[in-house]
Amino acid sequence: MGTQPTRKGRPPGKRSDPRFEQVTAYIPKxxxxxxxxxxxxxxxxxxxxxxxxxxxxxxxxxxxxDP
Amino acid sequence: MGTQPTRKGRPPGKRSDPRFEQVTAYIPKxxxxxxxxxxxxxxxxxxxxxxxxxxxxxxxxxxxxDP
Structure with missing residues (x-):
């Protein structure tokens, strides 16, 4: 047994994916x-x-x- | 004298402009x-x-x- 707990529920999304980054912008409403x-x-x-x-x-x- | 202080420094930007909205997204780093x-x-x-x-x-x- 390692330190990884068994994953339950839905898979991790972009928010917790280290390959993704949160970007913020201001655009007209x-x-x-x-x-x-x-x-x-x-x-x-x-x-x-x-x-x-x-x-x-x-x-x-x-x-x-990009292609 | 009103309640509006004299504005100093640079003009307000998009962050404080009520016509603009902050949007957030997750994209690949x-x-x-x-x-x-x-x-x-x-x-x-x-x-x-x-x-x-x-x-x-x-x-x-x-x-x-849009055009």
Whole structure:
């Protein structure tokens, strides 16, 4: 037996994943409202981001010119 | 004399602007590092965002299909 306790419940998320970092930004409220609306409206459609973090990662990769 | 003190120093920023909202996301560390590098590397060039908040707003507007 090691020091790792048996994991219960759902798997660890991005918040506790050391490969992820919390980023903070200030954007216009109205812009953010429209973004949240679009994410919710398109939820479940193929190729659409499921949450704000995923959207952000997608957009940043594109900005960097990643394949 | 009102209750408003005379403002000194620099003007209020996005953090205290009620039209702006703080947003938080979790993105891969390595991705964020490369984004910060690119922002710094292109600093001062025409048409480039000056900070992460500005970049984010630009990318989100584009995602929404704003002109």
């Amino acid at each position: 109205e812009l953010y409202r429209r973004v949240k609306l679009k994410i919710l409206a398109e939820e479940g459609e193929a190729g659409t981001p499921t949450d704000f973090s995923e959207l952000l990662a997608d957009l940043l990769k594109e900005w960097l010119g | 390595e991705l964020y590092r490369r984004v910060k590098l690119k922002i710094l590397a292109e600093e001062g060039e025409a048409g480039t965002p000056t900070d992460f908040s500005e970049l984010l707003a630009d990318l989100l507007k584009e995602w929404l299909g």
